[in-house]
Each structure stands twice: as C-alpha cells, then as structure tokens.
Amino acid sequence: MAAPETAARPVRHEGFLARLRAATSQPLQPADAFGESFLLTRLADAVQWGRKYSFFPYPFVTACCGMEFMSAAGPRFDLDRFGAALPRFTPRQSDLLMVVGTISHRLAPVLYRVWAQMAEPKWVVSFGACTSSGGPYNNYAVVQGIDTIIPVHVYIPGCPPRPEAVLDALIKLQERVQNERGGRRLSQKHGSGRPLEIDS
Numbered sequence: 001m002a003a004p005e006t007a008a009r010p011v012r013h014e015g016f017l018a019r020l021r022a023a024t025s026q027p028l029q030p031a032d033a034f035g036e037s038f039l040l041t042r043l044a045d046a047v048q049w050g051r052k053y054s055f056f057p058y059p060f061v062t063a064c065c066g067m068e069f070m071s072a073a074g075p076r077f078d079l080d081r082f083g084a085a086l087p088r089f090t091p092r093q094s095d096l097l098m099v100v101g102t103i104s105h106r107l108a109p110v111l112y113r114v115w116a117q118m119a120e121p122k123w124v125v126s127f128g129a130c131t132s133s134g135g136p137y138n139n140y141a142v143v144q145g146i147d148t149i150i151p152v153h154v155y156i157p158g159c160p161p162r163p164e165a166v167l168d169a170l171i172k173l174q175e176r177v178q179n180e181r182g183g184r185r186l187s188q189k190h191g192s193g194r195p196l197e198i199d200s
Contacts, residue, residue: 045178051095051121052174053083058094060114063101065128065160072163082170091117096173097150102130103143115150121180123173126152127166129159 059069073079073087088094091114103111115124126146129135132155134144146152153176156169 048178052177055084055096056088056094057084057096057098058091059087059098061100065100068160069100072166077163094118095122097124098127099131099146100127103146104141105143108143108149112149123153124150125169126155128161135159
C-alpha cells in the first residue's frame with residue numbers, strides 16, 4: 001500500500017509587525033520604505049517609554065471616589081513616581097481620562113465630549129464600581145458602566161478602590177502603553193474586547 005501524499009503548504013515569511021498586527025487584530029498597513037529596521041524599532045520603544053512615564057491625567061470626578069483619588073495623588077502613595085502627577089483640567093492638554101464616580105445619563109454626553117476633545121493617543125481609566133458597572137445604583141438614572149459610552153483601557157474595582165489598586169492600574173496601563181506599536185490608534189474596542197459603537 002502506498003502512503004497517502006500530504007500536500008506541502010507553502011511557507012509564508014511574515015515580518016514581526018505583520019504578525020503583531022494580526023495577533024492584535026489591527027489592520028495591516030502597507031509596508032513603508034524603511035521596513036522593520038533596528039533603528040525604527042528602537043525609536044518606537046523610546047517614544048513609548050516616554051509616553052508611559054508622562055501621563056497628563058484629566059480627573060473627571062463626580063462622587064465619593066474622588067476622596068480616594070486625592071489620597072492616591074497625595075504624598076503617601078505619590079502618583080508622581082509613575083509620571084502622572086500633574087492633572088490637566090482641559091481635555092486638550094491631557095492624555096489620560098480618569099473617570100471617578102457615578103455617571104448619570106444626564107452627564108454622559110459631557111463625558112463623551114471631554115473624551116472626544118482629547119488628542120490621540122488617549123487612554124481611559126474606570127475608577128470604582130459605580131463607574132465600571134453602575135455600582136449599587138441599578139436604576140434608570142445611572143449609566144451601567146462607562147464602557148457603553150467610551151472605550152475603557154483599565155478598570156479599577158472597589159467601592160471605593162484602595163490607593164494601592166490605583167497604583168496597580170497605573171502600572172498595568174504603563175505596560176499597555178509600552179507594548180503599543182508605532183503610535184497607531186488602537187481599534188475601537190473596550191477592555192473586554194467587544195467593539196464600541198460610537199455615533200459620529
């Protein structure tokens with residue numbers, strides 16, 4: 001008996017960036033003139049390193065979690081160690097939106113407008129149970145999670161969250177920023193991976 005022939009599959013040689021974009025579901029970009037050179041890779045790493053240590057947070061504080069946010073920014077826990085000490089109170093100068101507290105449906109368009117005015121790249125942190133899931137307010141007036149309005153990159157659980165949880169979330173966001181490539185905009189997805197539906 002003759003052994004069955006197995007069809008040989010052609011070997012595809014893909015670059016690292018093509019594999020990375022495929023793995024992260026980012027659209028494939030046409031190859032640029034420089035390709036994936038060592039110099040550009042090192043330059044991208046340096047830019048991402050600078051971004052992860054120079055957050056300019058916009059504190060969107062609406063409720064009692066604001067006290068915990070202030071204690072995390074105080075001298076005992078010191079957000080300045082992570083490069084996130086100078087809050088900007090204008091969205092055009094900030095790149096990190098810290099949504100702290102309960103968001104009502106009446107306030108949701110304001111939150112969306114603040115997020116839309118921020119320049120790219122921008123990141124969003126959902127601070128506390130009320131912001132992440134509505135918390136104990138399961139009623140008609142409260143948004144059941146801000147990820148129904150804007151994309152969220154990091155969720156901080158707790159009611160209220162401890163300052164240690166805030167620092168842990170900031171470290172996780174720094175890791176995410178360091179691993180983003182080329183300054184390309186992330187696909188419009190929530191932290192959970194489901195697509196975001198934004199009305200233009």
